[in-house]
Amino acid sequence: MSNGEHLSKQYDHELEALRARILHMGGLVESQLQSAIESYEKPDEKLAQHVMDGDRLVNEQEVELDRVVVNMIVRRQPTAGDLRLIIGVARTVTELERIGDEATKIARAAKWLFDKQRNLRSPRLRDIHTSALAAGKMLRGALDAFARLDAAAAAAIIEEDRGVDQQFQAILRQLITFMMEDPRTISPSLDAVWVAKAIERIGDHAKNIAEHVIFVAQGADVRHASPEEIARAVSQE
Amino acid sequence: MGDSADAGSLELETTAPAQPGVAANPVVKAEVSGLSFYYGSFRGLKDISLSVHSNRVTALIGPSGCGKSTFLRCFNRIHDLYPGNRYEGSIRLHPDNVNILTKEVDPIDVRMRIGMVFQKPSPFPTTIFENVAYGLRLRGLAPRSAVADKVEQSLRAAALWDEVKDRLGGLASNLSGGQQQRLCIARALAADPELLLFDEPTSALDPIATASIEELITVLKDTVTILIVTHNMQQAARCSDYTAFLYMGELVEFGETDQIFIRPGKKETEDYITGRFG
Numbered sequence: 477m478s479n480g481e482h483l484s485k486q487y488d489h490e491l492e493a494l495r496a497r498i499l500h501m502g503g504l505v506e507s508q509l510q511s512a513i514e515s516y517e518k519p520d521e522k523l524a525q526h527v528m529d530g531d532r533l534v535n536e537q538e539v540e541l542d543r544v545v546v547n548m549i550v551r552r553q554p555t556a557g558d559l560r561l562i563i564g565v566a567r568t569v570t571e572l573e574r575i576g577d578e579a580t581k582i583a584r585a586a587k588w589l590f591d592k593q594r595n596l597r598s599p600r601l602r603d604i605h606t607s608a609l610a611a612g613k614m615l616r617g618a619l620d621a622f623a624r625l626d627a628a629a630a631a632a633i634i635e636e637d638r639g640v641d642q643q644f645q646a647i648l649r650q651l652i653t654f655m656m657e658d659p660r661t662i663s664p665s666l667d668a669v670w671v672a673k674a675i676e677r678i679g680d681h682a683k684n685i686a687e688h689v690i691f692v693a694q695g696a697d698v699r700h701a702s703p704e705e706i707a708r709a710v711s712q713e
Numbered sequence: 714m715g716d717s718a719d720a721g722s723l724e725l726e727t728t729a730p731a732q733p734g735v736a737a738n739p740v741v742k743a744e745v746s747g748l749s750f751y752y753g754s755f756r757g758l759k760d761i762s763l764s765v766h767s768n769r770v771t772a773l774i775g776p777s778g779c780g781k782s783t784f785l786r787c788f789n790r791i792h793d794l795y796p797g798n799r800y801e802g803s804i805r806l807h808p809d810n811v812n813i814l815t816k817e818v819d820p821i822d823v824r825m826r827i828g829m830v831f832q833k834p835s836p837f838p839t840t841i842f843e844n845v846a847y848g849l850r851l852r853g854l855a856p857r858s859a860v861a862d863k864v865e866q867s868l869r870a871a872a873l874w875d876e877v878k879d880r881l882g883g884l885a886s887n888l889s890g891g892q893q894q895r896l897c898i899a900r901a902l903a904a905d906p907e908l909l910l911f912d913e914p915t916s917a918l919d920p921i922a923t924a925s926i927e928e929l930i931t932v933l934k935d936t937v938t939i940l941i942v943t944h945n946m947q948q949a950a951r952c953s954d955y956t957a958f959l960y961m962g963e964l965v966e967f968g969e970t971d972q973i974f975i976r977p978g979k980k981e982t983e984d985y986i987t988g989r990f991g
Binding site for chain 1: 946947950974975976977982983986987988989990
């Protein structure tokens with residue numbers, strides 16, 4: 477009955493371009509996140525500044541993708557799978573822009589550390605590194621799942637968020653211990669809290685993207701759903 | 714995918730979850746079961762079963778020649794006018810549970826209960842008033858004031874009264890296309906039908922007249938059950954509660970309109986409503 481293409485080739489091109497664009501924006505945000513973490517761990521002032529400047533590009537992509545989405549809704553009046561893809565892109569754009577903002581917060585903390593030369597006393601937390609890796613992996617996985625519209629992979633990413641949340645709690649406990657032992661670490665410890673919180677939020681946004689992937693692929697809205705409900709939604713082809 | 718397991722089946726669960734504008738337990742107005750229709754030896758409809766819910770709008774969609782108009786016309790036995798046409802299966806009209814396809818049932822009685830509005834406005838070549846009054850007189854409603862009251866009531870229900878009340882004696886053909894179509898709806902409503910059939914009622918109208926007919930359909934469903942054939946997918950999405958997708962004489966999918974347009978259960982439905990059909 478059909479070869480999966482629209483009668484309107486132009487519509488096919490537009491949908492393909494939309495997918496490519498959201499993944500391109502995802503790639504940009506991913507590299508912003510990596511650079512932000514690197515700038516914090518070193519700390520590297522130049523790299524931090526680069527991330528802060530780069531947020532402008534992320535914001536521009538957000539506005540541009542939103543414009544394309546509104547345009548497609550007006551011109552094509554999408555239905556079924558096309559509608560879900562376009563709505564999924566619109567929601568994912570917002571998540572990516574917020575991840576960009578969180579990366580900028582991390583870079584700002586890095587720059588501050590560098591400026592004040594307080595890096596000597598800054599608690600070097602292995603756990604921040606680990607949770608940054610985990611959140612980065614979630615983001616990459618969510619974008620991969622989006623590219624392949626793989627609901628099962630998306631469901632696995634939603635599960636991973638719990639680990640990132642637990643790591644944040646562990647980091648918080650450690651920092652509280654530091655601060656109690658030596659009040660001079662309070663200021664840099666608070667910086668570390670902001671960074672850890674930003675990473676935890678990035679995990680949340682990556683999880684949200686994974687939920688949008690399930691909506692696009694299966695038509696099921698799994699936001700606020702229990703793990704069992706998500707499993708059921710994903711298993712129903 | 715939530716309810717998609719149900720979406721695949723052609724029988725709609727009567728205990729479907731409540732949706733905006735759709736009651737949890739709709740009453741069945743007409744039950745179509747195993748309906749096949751033959752134009753001579755050509756089988757135009759193949760074993761169709763579905764429930765038409767009371768005070769709801771059910772849209773029939775599908776490509777040209779898929780059988781949606783044929784299906785609609787079974788409801789008022791228009792096919793009887795041509796020799797060689799044959800029905801199989803049944804359409805049971807509730808609450809009296811009568812199969813309107815049997816020879817024992819007079820098509821005229823069926824048409825009293827089931828009105829039809831066609832693609833092109835088809836007013837009688839007479840006055841606005843007479844267009845609506847004609848059917849009433851045919852039914853034996855004689856007193857002049859009773860006829861006048863009913864004409865006004867029908868024109869009001871069709872949202873036409875205010876525009877024509879000062880020229881009821883004028884020719885119907887002088888009305889605009891949208892007004893003529895609403896006049897045809899008023900004419901159908903004068904017979905107090907239980908079911909109204911619309912066969913692409915707006916395809917000859919401009920967007921404003923279309924919007925007024927769609928608005929009217931939404932209002933009318935408080936009092937009648939509506940079946941509408943449309944080529945305009947957005948129209949089906951806008952004004953129907955249930956949607957049936959037909960293809961090559963078969964019912965491919967039937968479900969709540971929201972479900973059909975957001976997450977159709979069948980690939981054929983998805984291909985058709987997203988424009989991938991070819």
